[in-house]
Amino acid sequence: MAFNQGCRGIVPRESLYYLYLYHFLDAIKKTLNDLGAGTTFKELSATNLKSISIPLPPLEEQKQIIAILDEAFEGLDRARANVEANLEESRQLLLRYLDIKIEEYISRFGIIPINKLADVKGGKRLPKGFKPKAEKTPYPYITVRDFTEEGTVSALGLGFISEEIRETILRYTISSRDVYISIAGTIGKTGIVPDHLDGANLTENAAKLVLKEGWHKRLVTK
16 A cells, blocks of 8 residues: 655664554653644654664563553443443433423423523624634634533634634623524534533524423423
8 A cells, every 4th residue: 555745654663563663652742743843834753763762672572562452441441331331321211201201291391492591692603714713812702613512612622713703793792501502514513611601602503492481491402
Protein backbone atom coordinates (compact mmCIF):
# COMPACT_ATOMS: atom_id res chain seq x y z
CA MET A 1 0.00 0.00 0.00
CA ALA A 2 1.27 3.45 -0.88
CA PHE A 3 1.12 6.45 1.47
CA ASN A 4 1.67 10.17 0.99
CA GLN A 5 4.25 12.64 2.23
CA GLY A 6 2.30 13.21 5.46
CA CYS A 7 3.38 9.79 6.74
CA ARG A 8 6.64 7.99 7.39
CA GLY A 9 7.20 4.26 7.33
CA ILE A 10 9.41 2.58 9.93
CA VAL A 11 10.71 -0.86 8.97
CA PRO A 12 11.76 -2.74 12.14
CA ARG A 13 14.97 -4.73 12.08
CA GLU A 14 15.18 -8.27 13.44
CA SER A 15 15.74 -7.16 17.05
CA LEU A 16 12.53 -5.05 17.17
CA TYR A 17 9.00 -6.46 17.29
CA TYR A 18 6.70 -4.27 15.20
CA LEU A 19 3.81 -4.32 17.72
CA TYR A 20 6.20 -3.33 20.51
CA LEU A 21 7.33 -0.39 18.37
CA TYR A 22 3.72 0.57 17.64
CA HIS A 23 2.72 0.66 21.32
CA PHE A 24 5.86 2.59 22.23
CA LEU A 25 5.23 5.26 19.60
CA ASP A 26 1.56 5.43 20.56
CA ALA A 27 2.60 6.07 24.18
CA ILE A 28 4.91 8.98 23.28
CA LYS A 29 2.62 10.90 20.91
CA LYS A 30 2.99 14.09 22.94
CA THR A 31 6.79 13.88 22.68
CA LEU A 32 6.54 13.31 18.93
CA ASN A 33 4.16 16.25 18.60
CA ASP A 34 6.54 18.47 20.57
CA LEU A 35 9.33 17.55 18.15
CA GLY A 36 7.26 18.78 15.21
CA ALA A 37 8.05 22.14 13.69
CA GLY A 38 6.41 24.48 11.20
CA THR A 39 4.25 27.61 11.03
CA THR A 40 1.29 26.59 8.84
CA PHE A 41 1.18 23.05 10.25
CA LYS A 42 3.57 20.93 12.28
CA GLU A 43 5.81 18.38 10.60
CA LEU A 44 8.01 15.75 12.22
CA SER A 45 11.25 15.57 10.30
CA ALA A 46 12.99 12.29 9.51
CA THR A 47 16.00 13.51 11.49
CA ASN A 48 13.96 14.11 14.65
CA LEU A 49 12.11 10.83 14.26
CA LYS A 50 15.38 8.91 13.91
CA SER A 51 16.71 10.57 17.06
CA ILE A 52 13.99 9.03 19.28
CA SER A 53 15.42 6.57 21.81
CA ILE A 54 13.50 3.39 22.62
CA PRO A 55 14.03 0.88 25.46
CA LEU A 56 14.91 -2.43 23.84
CA PRO A 57 14.45 -5.64 25.85
CA PRO A 58 15.16 -8.95 24.10
CA LEU A 59 12.78 -9.83 21.26
CA GLU A 60 10.95 -12.56 23.21
CA GLU A 61 10.40 -10.20 26.13
CA GLN A 62 8.99 -7.59 23.74
CA LYS A 63 6.46 -10.18 22.58
CA GLN A 64 5.59 -11.06 26.18
CA ILE A 65 4.97 -7.38 26.93
CA ILE A 66 2.61 -7.14 23.96
CA ALA A 67 0.78 -10.30 25.05
CA ILE A 68 0.22 -8.75 28.49
CA LEU A 69 -0.98 -5.50 26.92
CA ASP A 70 -3.35 -7.33 24.58
CA GLU A 71 -4.85 -9.22 27.51
CA ALA A 72 -5.23 -6.01 29.51
CA PHE A 73 -6.86 -4.18 26.59
CA GLU A 74 -9.26 -7.07 26.01
CA GLY A 75 -10.22 -6.92 29.69
CA LEU A 76 -10.79 -3.16 29.44
CA ASP A 77 -12.92 -3.62 26.32
CA ARG A 78 -15.05 -6.24 28.07
CA ALA A 79 -15.42 -4.03 31.15
CA ARG A 80 -16.37 -1.04 29.01
CA ALA A 81 -18.92 -3.09 27.08
CA ASN A 82 -20.44 -4.39 30.32
CA VAL A 83 -20.66 -0.89 31.82
CA GLU A 84 -22.27 0.50 28.66
CA ALA A 85 -24.74 -2.40 28.54
CA ASN A 86 -25.66 -1.90 32.20
CA LEU A 87 -26.09 1.85 31.70
CA GLU A 88 -28.32 1.31 28.68
CA GLU A 89 -30.39 -1.29 30.54
CA SER A 90 -30.80 1.10 33.48
CA ARG A 91 -31.77 3.90 31.13
CA GLN A 92 -34.42 1.74 29.44
CA LEU A 93 -35.83 0.71 32.82
CA LEU A 94 -36.07 4.35 33.90
CA LEU A 95 -37.74 5.31 30.63
CA ARG A 96 -40.28 2.50 30.97
CA TYR A 97 -40.99 3.59 34.54
CA LEU A 98 -41.41 7.18 33.37
CA ASP A 99 -43.78 6.10 30.59
CA ILE A 100 -45.91 4.26 33.16
CA LYS A 101 -46.00 7.30 35.46
CA ILE A 102 -46.86 9.63 32.57
CA GLU A 103 -49.78 7.41 31.56
CA GLU A 104 -50.90 7.38 35.19
CA TYR A 105 -50.71 11.17 35.44
CA ILE A 106 -52.57 11.61 32.14
CA SER A 107 -55.44 9.45 33.40
CA ARG A 108 -55.52 11.27 36.75
CA PHE A 109 -54.93 14.87 35.74
CA GLY A 110 -55.46 15.06 31.96
CA ILE A 111 -53.15 16.97 29.59
CA ILE A 112 -52.55 20.64 28.85
CA PRO A 113 -50.76 22.47 26.01
CA ILE A 114 -47.14 23.27 26.69
CA ASN A 115 -47.76 27.03 26.53
CA LYS A 116 -49.74 26.71 29.77
CA LEU A 117 -46.61 25.74 31.66
CA ALA A 118 -43.84 27.53 29.74
CA ASP A 119 -43.14 30.42 27.41
CA VAL A 120 -41.52 29.18 24.19
CA LYS A 121 -38.79 31.47 22.86
CA GLY A 122 -36.32 31.06 20.02
CA GLY A 123 -32.59 31.51 19.73
CA LYS A 124 -30.83 33.78 17.25
CA ARG A 125 -28.63 33.32 14.21
CA LEU A 126 -25.28 35.11 14.20
CA PRO A 127 -24.93 38.03 11.79
CA LYS A 128 -24.03 36.99 8.25
CA GLY A 129 -20.34 36.18 7.84
CA PHE A 130 -19.71 35.52 11.53
CA LYS A 131 -19.08 32.16 13.14
CA PRO A 132 -18.34 31.14 16.74
CA LYS A 133 -14.60 30.94 17.49
CA ALA A 134 -12.68 28.41 19.57
CA GLU A 135 -10.87 31.21 21.42
CA LYS A 136 -12.64 31.72 24.75
CA THR A 137 -14.45 34.95 25.53
CA PRO A 138 -17.01 35.68 28.29
CA TYR A 139 -19.75 34.95 25.70
CA PRO A 140 -20.37 31.28 24.79
CA TYR A 141 -22.67 30.52 21.85
CA ILE A 142 -24.53 27.22 22.14
CA THR A 143 -25.45 25.27 18.99
CA VAL A 144 -27.35 22.00 18.50
CA ARG A 145 -24.10 20.08 18.06
CA ASP A 146 -23.24 21.01 21.66
CA PHE A 147 -26.35 19.21 22.97
CA THR A 148 -25.53 15.79 24.44
CA GLU A 149 -27.55 12.59 24.65
CA GLU A 150 -27.44 12.99 28.44
CA GLY A 151 -29.51 16.17 28.31
CA THR A 152 -26.85 18.78 28.90
CA VAL A 153 -24.38 20.93 26.94
CA SER A 154 -20.84 19.74 26.21
CA ALA A 155 -17.96 22.16 26.67
CA LEU A 156 -15.93 20.25 24.05
CA GLY A 157 -16.02 22.20 20.81
CA LEU A 158 -18.11 24.99 22.32
CA GLY A 159 -17.81 28.23 20.35
CA PHE A 160 -17.53 31.81 21.59
CA ILE A 161 -18.42 35.23 20.22
CA SER A 162 -17.04 38.72 20.72
CA GLU A 163 -18.67 41.40 22.83
CA GLU A 164 -19.50 43.32 19.65
CA ILE A 165 -21.40 40.37 18.16
CA ARG A 166 -23.12 39.64 21.45
CA GLU A 167 -24.54 43.15 21.50
CA THR A 168 -26.45 42.36 18.28
CA ILE A 169 -28.12 39.24 19.78
CA LEU A 170 -28.23 40.35 23.39
CA ARG A 171 -31.78 39.17 24.14
CA TYR A 172 -31.34 35.62 22.83
CA THR A 173 -29.80 33.92 25.83
CA ILE A 174 -30.74 30.84 27.84
CA SER A 175 -30.81 30.38 31.60
CA SER A 176 -29.88 27.30 33.62
CA ARG A 177 -33.50 27.44 34.83
CA ASP A 178 -34.82 26.94 31.28
CA VAL A 179 -35.19 23.83 29.14
CA TYR A 180 -33.76 23.77 25.59
CA ILE A 181 -35.08 21.78 22.62
CA SER A 182 -33.60 21.49 19.13
CA ILE A 183 -36.07 22.50 16.40
CA ALA A 184 -34.04 22.14 13.17
CA GLY A 185 -31.80 19.44 11.74
CA THR A 186 -31.83 17.01 14.65
CA ILE A 187 -35.24 17.76 16.17
CA GLY A 188 -36.26 16.99 19.74
CA LYS A 189 -32.96 16.95 21.65
CA THR A 190 -33.86 18.39 25.03
CA GLY A 191 -31.89 19.25 28.12
CA ILE A 192 -30.75 21.78 30.65
CA VAL A 193 -27.89 24.26 30.41
CA PRO A 194 -25.30 23.76 33.19
CA ASP A 195 -24.83 26.59 35.67
CA HIS A 196 -21.50 27.70 34.21
CA LEU A 197 -23.25 28.41 30.87
CA ASP A 198 -26.12 30.37 32.43
CA GLY A 199 -26.74 33.39 30.20
CA ALA A 200 -25.08 31.91 27.10
CA ASN A 201 -26.45 32.83 23.68
CA LEU A 202 -28.57 30.19 21.92
CA THR A 203 -28.64 29.17 18.26
CA GLU A 204 -31.67 29.81 16.07
CA ASN A 205 -31.92 26.02 15.57
CA ALA A 206 -33.12 25.60 19.16
CA ALA A 207 -35.82 27.05 21.37
CA LYS A 208 -35.97 27.54 25.10
CA LEU A 209 -38.89 26.81 27.39
CA VAL A 210 -39.11 29.37 30.18
CA LEU A 211 -41.06 27.52 32.84
CA LYS A 212 -43.85 29.18 34.73
CA GLU A 213 -44.04 28.93 38.49
CA GLY A 214 -44.83 25.48 39.83
CA TRP A 215 -43.23 23.42 37.04
CA HIS A 216 -39.94 21.56 37.32
CA LYS A 217 -37.41 21.65 34.48
CA ARG A 218 -36.36 18.01 34.98
CA LEU A 219 -39.87 16.76 34.33
CA VAL A 220 -40.17 18.77 31.12
CA THR A 221 -36.92 17.34 29.67
CA LYS A 222 -38.24 13.77 30.09
